[in-house]
Amino acid sequence: MAAVKEFTLPDLGEGLTEAEIVRWLVEVGEVVAVDQPVVEVETAKAVVEVPCPYGGVVTARYGAQGDTLAVGRPLVTVAVGADPSAEQPSGKDTAAEDEGSGNVLVGYGTQAAVSRRRARVRAVSAAVGHETAAAPSTAGPATSAAGPAANTAEPPRGDLAHPDGGPVAVISPLVRRIAREKGLDLRTLTGSGPDGLILRADVDRAASALAGAGTEGGSVPAAAARPAVDGEVRVPLRGIRGAVAEKLARSRREIPDATCWVDADATALLAARAAMNAAAGEAGTRISVLALLARIVTAALARHPELNAAVDTARGEIVRLPAVHLGFAAQTDRGLVVPVVRDAQARTTAELAAEIARLTEAARTGALTPAELTGGTFTLNNYGVFGVDGSTPILNHPEAGMLGVGRIAAKPWVHQGELAVRQVVQLSFTFDHRVCDGGTAGGFLRFVADCVQDPAVLLAAV
Template sequence: MTTMTETSARFREFKMPDVGEGLTEAEILKWFVQPGDTVTDGQVVCEVETAKAAVELPIPFDGVVHELRFPEGTTVDVGQVIIAIDVAPGSGDAPAPAAAPAQEPVEAAGSGEGDGDAPKGRTPVLVGYGVAESSTKRRPRKGASAAPEAAAVAAAVQAELNGHAAPAAAPAPAPAPAPAVPAQAGAQDGGRPLAKPPVRKLAKDLGIDLATVVPTGKDGVITREDVHAAAAPAATAPVAAPAPSQAAPEAPAAAVAPASARETRIPVKGVRKAIAQAMVGSAFTAPHVTEFVTVDVTRTMKLVAELKEDKDMAGVRVNPLLIIAKALLVAIKRNPEVNAAWDEANQEIVQKHYVNLGIAAATPRGLIVPNIKDAHDKTLPQLAAALGELVTTARDGKTSPAAMAGGTVTITNVGVFGVDTGTPILNPGESAILAVGAIKLQPWVHKGKVKPRQVTTLALSFDHRLVDGELGSKVLADVAAILEQPKRLITWA
């Protein structure tokens, strides 16, 4: 889909693209640029989180950032414009991006400068959202005396809150209340400080009244640095010097310590939300059956030690998971019917002649299951390299949605947490998942004698619509037999 539009020969808009397969929305995690920054084609401008992964978005053209349409933490639908770029800076006066909160329309009777800067036939609309066609309705123009009258009323209300008598109304109109002179440099005609939505959110989070902040930005706009500067003295002094009466109400909210709360509520969104929905759907759609087997993997552990010294495996990570993955691939080759999917819409079983091997990986954003494409065609060194890259990418939070799509069978290694085994839930659309427990030294009967051996427990969950008990048992038994006698990797492959 097209991810950019041209608002004029000079300005281009970049839309939220579909960074996965049919994704409908993404949350803006972090902006790497701000208005006024120069960007080049291919430069990453922001990081977004979809229902599958965190993804960095590059800008597809050169220019100067004119406007960020959404603050960090906002969930944006695919196709919505998220950033505007001036691709011909210096060619003329650019319309200044609106700076009030996005929920508030700009009045047509605002500052005279705003009216002069708007393109012909277009009027300012929602702040942070550029301009709209002239058909957009304007709010009625207020009378000239509205501002001083509102200021007098505000002064009276404030005086009552402070416990003082309201001052007598002055006949002469004033542009703004006498206190907080610096804040007026960044205020709109109605006395509202100029600040962009992200800055307003920051001020709200820090408990800072923007009317008390001294602006240093261009045209009197309050910046993030201004808010932080205002927050620094507020943290050490119980009363802010510029406007003590206004700072006082904020103190109780700022004093609340989240750590002392008995409960913490975390919004369910992004990857974690997708996981929850997928697991519920899988658990209550596919009839799960789980089988278990405990196996002596002493010879497999010896093979792992030998492969670590093999020159053909130099530069790749060799561990038990590598041999287990190869064992599962061989078991699937011997029992290909297990590698299938259920097509509910067409009431068909889709037999797959390739294996995209999923590896469940725990990340700070939740459990993800990237997969190794065409794992059945890879040699042992190639499989080791693919596993290493998959794990590293997942830990760095760089797994792409495409890497998590199209899996056929999955392995989850719960043994790394010291767990013996579990009953894994199928990844949606897959037929089976193998859980690998911790490998422990245990007493085991070997050649008629009790000896200490390396032992683990495997659990195979499968979709009983696709896989009956006999087929599931054969697959699990084959994996166990290979791990007990790794030479079968050669004789059965």
């Protein structure tokens, strides 16, 4: 007889607690192999394909395109052993197949891992006063408990207990964090989830009501106080776009940033790029302007290491970081993302160009992994591709610095004592004023500008 296995949304890593279904890759009744991707989901970091650890026949799917599921919620059920063609080609016995594969995302891959996750879900469900209902055996859309406000299992913290000693009905660390940031006491909220479970939507509604408390009536949420306007379009702030919005808002709240800027003659830099590409030939790596600027940035940070840093607000300390993980802003159909070039300080210009090209293509196709979008220590922002000269960008929290690059355009410029038409670019440097003063920021930007105007300065700095 076939054994029906339930595959739930696994832990996708990087502290992610939920994901939105982008598209299903399998149909009910379809035979799937072990580790075959069954669904494409979008997290706050990237779009990823989720492989199933079981081989067999898909008997049910949970959730439709656009639904948001929490980690631990059902994705599919698979009848293992229902079709001989679903057996593993590697010759593993049935017992080994029942244990699942070892090649799935974080938190999944073996039956033991699944059992541990389910045990945590059951323990938390009991702690908050309810048991998670068994998933239906037929395909259908996700319930409201698995919507945008759905929660992942984590034991409730002692500081969130009810006055009578019982735990607060909230299991999502994301919900707790949002409530804390908005100054809400979870003990005062009534949850709309199963058995009073507090969802993210409950926290958002309470925050809106708190924000609108100063209006007439005091208890009407701010969003509800404004009448609907015909023709208006509302775009949910979720997935990558929602994560970017939250990060930018946090940066503005926490970081006292300042910006300085300077114009530079980039004619020599463009000539150096052309010479490097000519020397490399058709088979060589094409050097981009962004790669040259990345190489200049790593040299500038070597001279000013205090700018490759972050501020630990909890401990009141500046943390200077040993490696330069250089992020660069990339605009995609799904919004702004910042892929990260790891250990940029150890790469040659050609290696930087190759890695930037690879990450850019992955960003355009939505193939970036969460690891490729996190851990940056400094950001390079080329907004010149939008045809603008300057900008005062928001820092990529918790980073302490960002170099902005405008368009390179022909402009009148005094060159060797005479007025000439040169290729001019505006450079801006936005920095966390807590980690340095204006002198350090100015020195960093001046060095960058000098390297742009005369690339030989970069050779002297090595």
